[in-house]
Amino acid sequence: MKFRPCIDIHNGRVKQIVGGSLSDQGSMAVENFISEQDASFYAALYKNDHIKGGHIILLNPNGTEYYRQDCEQAKKALREYPGGLQIGGGITEENAADFLKDGASHVIVTSYVFKDGIIHYDNLKKLVKAVGKNRVVLDLSCRKSEGEYFIVTDRWQKFTTVRVNLDTLNALTDYCDEFLVHAVDVEGKSSGIEQELVKILGDWGKIPITYAGGVGSFQDLSLLKELGQDKLDVTIGSALDLFGGPMKYTDVVSQLR
Template identity: 60%
Template sequence: MEFRPCIDLHEGKVKQIVGSTLGQKDVVENFISEKDASYYAELFKRDGLKGGHVIMLGPGNEEQAKLALTAYPGGLQIGGGIHADNAKKWIDMGASHVIVTSYIFHDGKLDMERLERLVEAIGKEHIVLDLSCRKRDGKWFVVTDKWTKFSDFEVNQANISFLEQYCDEFLIHAVDVEGKKSGMQEELVQDLAKWTNIPTTYAGGVRSLEDLERFKELSGGKLHVTIGSALDIFGGSLPYRDVVEYCK
């Protein structure tokens, strides 16, 4: 189990927001940093944390993303507006991987042509598929377009096994609890631990060392974890340093 840190960028600033409010008129912001993205990238580099993700939430965030990748080349993944035509640019800029959701899941369906183009452009070893999901009728489905639209793509063992042929890792946000510091979706954690055979990072609701202990127990130590709004470096009460030490 690794701690995978995050740098979320919104309107040119490092922020922590409730992701499910992104498509709404009033975005709920948990934290706005006075520091730029390079500060956090350097912190993660010093602590030897690899595979953290930089997410560009909308336009106007490229400069901050570049600062992070320059500060920690090879140590961070990049997501937000990535497609087959610009993915190589971000890899060349220092990202270890690109993260995609809406590009390959559009009009509510998995677009294999786009996924294959992306693999052709940068190789599966540089691809993280974000299968952020919500529950509907007792099943998990990928949601896209700032988590506002359900796709018809079910997150289950068969579909995960299929997608593992086209990527190096998965990043999976439990959309209904992400950013709310209200506890994780335990059933999803257990399902992902059973279904995945490649590195997979779970995001959503972890807010204490007790939650981390429970996460480790539920996942058998098989999944990685990311924590955002709950951390003291992002205005929360959970000491970042304690999380780093615990996961080491």
Template identity: 50%
Template structure:
């Protein structure tokens, strides 16, 4: 059964909702859908009180360390941590309260070549059960291609059943942002959801494009309930009007 997983997206130390495809190193062209008055810790406390497990804190670039630490301290063991994770700091984030760490860019060379050695080393260092691999991707001629560096750089890894099989030996979950529809509230990528659901061997969380409750229902239907979902800009606690947070809490309580 598809579950709602909460998120805390951090940019320059603030909780924000951003159109994913506009992230860049220099900040030019960045589109912000929402900037919260509440702190990251405030959101973590809310999720803890409503027992919304399996969510994630994502650092979108530098300047987010203190906010991320505060969120993890507000709910030790309650949320995953992603953004800037490497083998040098993964254990530190786990000690700070992250349930698992989420990694993408560190697994690739500068040219987008995947390093199996790095994946194996990290999995061995912290344990497979503590590692989530982020396969956030863009639509390409190959289907979907993993993008790194805040979704700016296409890698040489495509999201296929074979690649999902290979990576799953070393991680406990996947997080998959559909970067092309992230933050647009225009509907989810159901073809990608179907691919993930048809594979369905380990837990997966999909993000991108949810605009209303029917999108969540569609993810459950098209993935046969094997893919969980996170909701960003459409959610009322993030300034949206398409999805009510209270409805998602009720959805998980079914």
């Protein structure tokens, strides 16, 4: 299990938010932390510690003023650490190559592929043709409904009919290099991991998967490693001292090398 750091950008600022609180109306969210540093500060830190494969997430809708501000922040990070970070949020076939040219190692995609409640394989194939399978990360961020996990889109506001299960993972593995999975119901709460989801992901483990959501302690990391059968990487956000939490970044880095 490796540590995959994050840089979440909302309204042009590096933040940590409660995942399920995002709203397009007024660009609002419940905020755990607002950084006084810009995105390049965190990129430089991750670069100096030789941590690759972290992700930048743009949390405002594409086409809005705030999205442009998010992109400006993201480009600072990508210039600081070219090839070291992935980027997601508003990614389409049309703009994916531009983000890679700006220095992203991969583009992370959700709503362009998962929309109207289904998987749009035509868009997925267009994306793969534009940038290559090895540069695509599919974001399978999900919420639980009636005992099952369903992929959610549009800043985690809309449910699809696509379940996060072994069949879905098998169907999508030919179109991407990695999966990123935010457990949205616990995202930003530092309240413990989604154990059932972690078991599903750990039972599969055919390509890299990064799990995010709910990690609040080193005990959570141990449980994640056990239940995920040491097949999953992990992102820690609000619980990290970089973002106002109790877990020391340096301790996480030393433990998850």
